[in-house]
Amino acid sequence: MLNFDLYTPARIVFGRGTQGKIGELIKPHAKKVLLHYGGGSIKKSGLYDTVVKSLNDAGIQFVELGGVVPNPRLSLVHEGIALCKKENVELILAVGGGSAIDSAKAIAMGVFHEGDVWDIYNEGLDIKKALPVAIILTIPAAGSESSGDTVISNEETGRKYGYGHPLLRPLISVMNPELFFTLPKDQVANGVADMMSHIFERYFTNTTHVDLTDALCEATLRTIITNAPRLLDNRKDYDAWAEIGFAGTVAHNGLLGMGREQDWACHNMEHELSAAYDVAHGAGLAVLTPAWMKYVWKDNPDMFVQFSINVMGVSKGIRDKEEVIREGIARLQSFYRTMGLPQTLEGLGIDGSRQEEMAQKCTGHYYGKEGAIGGLKKLKWQDVYNIYQIAR
C-alpha cells in the first residue's frame, strides 16, 4: 500500500424529498447564490420550482445561469464568473449532472483567478481559493458530486481538459434517487459505464497489498452490475436507483483509490473521443475499456484474473489464466451490451480517419511533448492507436 491522503468533506444528503431541504442546508454558508443548470428539464420536472421555493423560504437570494451542455463549455464558465463577480455571489448551486457540476466548479475557482480560468486547466496551476459549491444531483454518473475534479471543453481549441483540487470538493451534495426516474435509457447506461470506469481506473494497478481497496472496489462494481439492469425495465425502481446513485458517489470520492497507483488511461483516451466527436463520455468508455483490457492484461495477468473471478463471477475452476481473463472481459462486454451501450467506435459513429491524431493528442505527442498515459501499463501514442484499432 502506498502512502495516501484521503479527504472527502462533501456532505451527502441522500434520499426521498431531500431536494426541498436545499435552502436550509445552504443557509449557514451563503446569503446569495448562483443557481447553475442545463436546459429546460429541471423546469419541466418541477425541480426548478422546488429549489426556488426552498431558497426563498430560507431567505437566500439568487441569480441564475442555465445553458450548461454535455461536455460543458468554457464560454459559459466565463459568463458565470462575470456574473458571480458582478452579483457578489457567495456559493454556487449546481442543479444537474456532472456537466453542471463541473461547470460550477470552474466558475467557483475562476472567480478568484486573475486571468483566464482556462490557464488553470491548461497549465495545472495551483489555486488558493474557490467559492463553495452545493449540488442537487439529477444524473448519477460523473461522481463530480463528491470529487474535487472538473472537466471543461474549450470550444475554440477543441480541447477537453480535467483539473482537480481539494478546494473544489463540494460542500453539500443532495441526492434523491426519485430525481433519476425520468432519465432516458441511454443516459442511464452512459452513467453506469462512467461510474464503473471510475472504479476500474483505480482498481487496475500494479500496487500490491491493497486488500481493503481491492475488496471495496469489487463490492461497489458488483453492486452496480447487479442493480443497473433492473433499471432497463423499470426506471422508477427507487431501490435500484438508490444503489446506483450511492455507488456512483463512492466510486469517485477518492476512497477506492487510496494507497494505489491509479491508471486513468481509458478516461484519457475517451476525452479525445469526446473532444473530437462530442460523443457521450460513458458510451466512449464502454467501447474503450474492453479494448484497453485486451491490450494490457498481459502486463499483470493476476490482476485481471482477480477481476474476472471477483467482479465478473468467472469460475475459479477454469485455472487457465488467459481463459479466465478472456471470459471476464467477454462478460463485461456482454453487460455493456445488455445495457444497450455501443460495442465499437463504429457503433459510436466514429470512423478511422482521426485515430492517429487522437492518439497523438492523448499522449501529448501531437503538441510536441513525448508523454505516456496509464499506470498499470504506460501507453505511448502508438499503444493508444493500437487500442483505438482494437475498438474499431
Add this chain to the structure above:
Amino acid sequence: MLNFDLYTPARIVFGRGTQGKIGELIKPHAKKVLLHYGGGSIKKSGLYDTVVKSLNDAGIQFVELGGVVPNPRLSLVHEGIALCKKENVELILAVGGGSAIDSAKAIAMGVFHEGDVWDIYNEGLDIKKALPVAIILTIPAAGSESSGDTVISNEETGRKYGYGHPLLRPLISVMNPELFFTLPKDQVANGVADMMSHIFERYFTNTTHVDLTDALCEATLRTIITNAPRLLDNRKDYDAWAEIGFAGTVAHNGLLGMGREQDWACHNMEHELSAAYDVAHGAGLAVLTPAWMKYVWKDNPDMFVQFSINVMGVSKGIRDKEEVIREGIARLQSFYRTMGLPQTLEGLGIDGSRQEEMAQKCTGHYYGKEGAIGGLKKLKWQDVYNIYQIAR
C-alpha cells in the same frame, strides 16, 4: 435504503513517516495546541520527540497533558478544559489510541460549554462549537480518528457514556502503520474485535435494499479477518497493519452504516462490563457478540445466513439455515480464539454476581426508565440478562 446524511470530513494522512508532518499539517489551523496523550509509551518509542520537533519546526506553541488511561476519565477531561481555557489553546492534538482521542474530543467541546461537560454526555445536549482535534493514531481499534463519537467514564458515578456530534469529527488524522509495531498481542486482538464490532453494529439490520453497504461491510470484515492473524506471528508486518489500520477507520467513519437501521446492542452491553469491571472494550465485545448472535438470529435468519456465507465463508451448499448460521457463529468464535481473545465472561474474570444489575443499567431500567437497546431485535433488560447468561 433509508434516507441518510453522510459527513466524513476528517482528512486521513496515511503511511510511513507521516507523523513527522504533523506540525506542517496543523499550521494552517492553529498557533497553539494542547498535546494530549497517555502514559510513557510515546516517550519511550521516540514518537513524543518526533511530534515536539515537528511542532517546533512549524512554529507551533504547545502545552501538554498526559495521563489518559483506557476508559478515559472525566477528571482528566476537566483538567484539560481548564488548561485549554487558561492557555488559549486553538486545537487539541491527541497522540494515542481511542482513549486519548475520546478524551481530546471531550475537552474540545468542554472548552465552549458553560457548566460541567459531563452534562453533555448525560443529557445528550446539542453542542454549538468545539475546538478542532488532530490525531496521531498509535492504536487502530476505536475508529475515533474518523468518527464524531467520544466515550468517557465518570469515575465518581461508575457510569460510562457515549456522545456523538458532527463537530467532533477530527480535522486531521495521521496514521502510520509502523507506529503499531510495538503493540502487545492483547491490544492487537482487542483492537481487531472492536473494529469488527463497529461493522457488525451497522451490518446487522432489518433494513432491506442496502446492497452497497452490505457489500462494503462484508469486504471490510473479510479484509480484517484475513490480515489480523498475520500480526500474531509478526507484529512488524507493515502490509497487514496497513490493511487493519485503514479498515479500522473505514469501519467507523459512518459510510458503512448509511441508509441502514443500526444496532449497537453489543456496544451498549459491553459498556456496562467496562464500567463495572474495567475490562478491555474489545475483549468484552468478543465475548458478547457471539452470545448476542445466538440470542437474536431467529429474528432475521436471512441476515445471518448472508453473514455466514459472505463473511465467514460458510458453504452455500449446506442449505439448512440454522446449520449455516451456527457454523458462521462458530467460525467467528474460532477467529476470536485464534486471536487469543476470551470466549466467556468468566474468561474475562467476571463472575455472575452483577449481571442483573448490569442488564438493568444497560436499558435504563435500573434508573427508572423502561428502555430497550438494539435495532435488529429490541432488547429489554431481561433479554440483556439472557445474553449475559449465554456469555457466562
